[in-house]
Amino acid sequence: MADGEFHKTKRQRGGRSQRREARVGVEQGTHRPYIIRGIPTYDILSDESLTAIEATAERLLAEVGIELREDTESMQLYKRAGAQVTEQTEGVWRIKFEPGMLREILKTAPAEFTQHARNPANNVRIGGKNVVFAPSYGSPFVMDLDRGRRYGTIEDFRNFVKLAQSSPWLHHSGGTVCEPTDVPVNKRHLDMIYSHIRYSDRGFLGSITAAERAADSVEMARILFGSEFTDANCVVMGNFNTTSPLVIDGITAAGIRTYAAANQGSIHLPFLLGGAVAPLTTAGMVAQGLAESMASCALTQLVRPGSPAILASFFSSMSLRTGSPTFGTPEPAIGSLAMGQLARRLNLPLRCAGNFSTSKLPDGQAMQQSMMSMMSAVQGGANYVLHSAGFLDGLLSMSYEKLVMDTDMCGALHAYLDGMAVNEDTLAFDALAEFGPGQHLFSTQHTLRHYETAYWDSALDDNQPWETWDEQGGIDYAQRANTRWKKLLHEYEAPPLDEAIDEALQDFMTRRKAEMVDMWY
């Protein structure tokens, strides 16, 4: 070997080693605080159809109205704003809104806002072209391949927060990533919020299950961010469900007021199961969802104009054979795309869809349903996608394996939402001209230049030849996911947290817990 060639080879080796490092970077994923979509939304309905849905929503609000229960203050806010209020029984009011009234009230709600994270690099921008992925929310059960299905515990909760934090493809720590059923019902919100703060440095959701728990959530956020900062910025959000059809209960209304008064964010979600609590024709379901979410969102603006509110929808169909809810099916996916169009016409951020499935295992059904649902979220323009990872069993179970499958899919959706760059370099005329017809492009300048960044690189898919895969034991996707979540948990390192803040949070929790007798239901 000549001297010059030796040096050349050394340089090439250097190049290869650099590439390998870059590749590991791609493999582990380069975290972005949130996605800015590079492709347009998928608009499936005509203006005429959208107008008809809006008109039906307005008619529902004007003629049927919303039933508000047990929150006099909210009743008065609606009344003062001009709604027609009729008391039906004591503490139960029917509230009717003239067409256009809620739309007018909602004009003070921001089209986009920032939720701050304790690590400012993880602040998320919600609304507009931005997309934020957060893990699944609210399952009483947890599942993994080793231990099967069981009630969730605070240890599971911490594990899910850690796994979510480990993923470069999630942007937000979520809220009730599972119900920690080994902690008393009236105290678990404290442990949940503390776990989000301690084990993640991303944004999170607070509690909404009682007015005082909502207040505790805001209080803990104040300890973390300071009172002044919290009053001026969104640092925590609450995820509120209407009681469909067309009811807002008192706990929800009071919780919404608590977050809005503190200038914190809130999500306003009708959970619509067609045929049960909503019409089973999609157009009607969407109209109802819009009506309920607008009425709920509007309350925030009556409390504090300008406070952040997120329009939301959760659509589910019904199995004709069992009457059970079904998730990840085509009709709700179509409904979610329409909801995206309606949210843009309202100029409000949207929470919509997620990695939904009815499957009881992290199998083909799970991922097929999830992908159909999740595509509707990202194509439809959802800005905050709760349930982006872990959802199984019709939301009854949070799955360890599904969580890492879903985060990997979220990674693929980063590449999908980046869309296609079209410029002289990517059009690659020279790449084909360099060697001409019939010649492979492996060694063209263009290939060498783009090799490491051209394609999404899954950490979980097996893309090897069959023979290699077979020699390595022929492991299926679920088992690889099982190995992966254990590895991620093992390698997890908590992000640093200021000791004084940690102590203050723990003091607050200790004091609040001491003030309450344990409640288990």
Place this chain on the structure above:
Amino acid sequence: MADGEFHKTKRQRGGRSQRREARVGVEQGTHRPYIIRGIPTYDILSDESLTAIEATAERLLAEVGIELREDTESMQLYKRAGAQVTEQTEGVWRIKFEPGMLREILKTAPAEFTQHARNPANNVRIGGKNVVFAPSYGSPFVMDLDRGRRYGTIEDFRNFVKLAQSSPWLHHSGGTVCEPTDVPVNKRHLDMIYSHIRYSDRGFLGSITAAERAADSVEMARILFGSEFTDANCVVMGNFNTTSPLVIDGITAAGIRTYAAANQGSIHLPFLLGGAVAPLTTAGMVAQGLAESMASCALTQLVRPGSPAILASFFSSMSLRTGSPTFGTPEPAIGSLAMGQLARRLNLPLRCAGNFSTSKLPDGQAMQQSMMSMMSAVQGGANYVLHSAGFLDGLLSMSYEKLVMDTDMCGALHAYLDGMAVNEDTLAFDALAEFGPGQHLFSTQHTLRHYETAYWDSALDDNQPWETWDEQGGIDYAQRANTRWKKLLHEYEAPPLDEAIDEALQDFMTRRKAEMVDMWY
């Protein structure tokens, strides 16, 4: 019970029984000959980007050109049409096309056409808003959960034709549903075509692997449909691959001429693996695909103007870690959406994407990748979707389980493509007004009226409560699919075939086989 009530109950029973029948109808699926899309296509690129891709395709055709090999007749057709032809070596020509020339030639190709099936109820309309699903094509291996991966046989081939025919959600019998490797290479096209005709009454693809096999395909179609009818109508199609990058080989060119001369359909598919036979930036890959497919399509119009030709693309990415092709990834999905836009600007029918996956098992990876890829086909406006069912192992294996998973997904995509009806009935104001806020809709008139038709009903998904599913053995999706394909094969009944035609087809096969010595490669 009063007399009147008794009668009422009897009538209700009658109603219920009718409903049950209708439900079974939904369960088994109501076959439609093809889908007419009810939602718009998903257009992700701006006109400016599309124009830039088209300009690059034209520049490739004008400056680099296409290499044509060993088919003097095609060379002369291109030359006579005005292309610049240079002989590079004997029987190898570089063909260059002035910008706009191919687009002009392609104006005689139909934007839509009908492929006739032997059962006229199964005729498919290809182009425009129509979507046709056909099973996967070309795998040398087959797989099932019981026997694993093995070379395909003619028995497997027949099984796949029968399974495809059993599904209400496929519209076309496809072509090489697997390679029947136990039949000599030079004779298997006869058995394949016969199997399609015998075991299915839907449209099918003929052979393209040699000029005489293409001729045999057309001849068998003539026996089935009559010579006169065949000359006036498309009754068989050939699926032709370019030899990327930028080459059309002689066997392909001769085959294309054979189908076009007989007025039969042809698909013109560059199979593009980014980084290997195409640039790994998506814009360049799409430009190359457009150039190759246009050049190939144009040959049909030079042979017989007005003969049906289908623009096509097959995009695949590459694993950065192994150099292996990857399927069902985000970049090709984005490329397929763009290809849809380009096909519409050319006013040509499109074949694009399918249920692609690299997985070696019918697991979560398989269905996640498949759904991402398949969504790009149906959202992007593909008209003929080959590889709609059975695709595993990067196209190397046809899977029995995946086939029934994919056909079920195709059913869901029927509902998806139907989109959302928006009218007074579906907007369902009355359904919510009937009982008002807080009341379930189970028994509203609207629910009863729409109950059986509102939602897509999967035959394979498990949507039961966890407890029921667990009591029934906790069966996963793959195992349910295993049970299902066996049941479908067991219950399969061949559609009737005219005895004289059957005899004529068998005579033709016997004669043709006697004329050839077995070839095994």
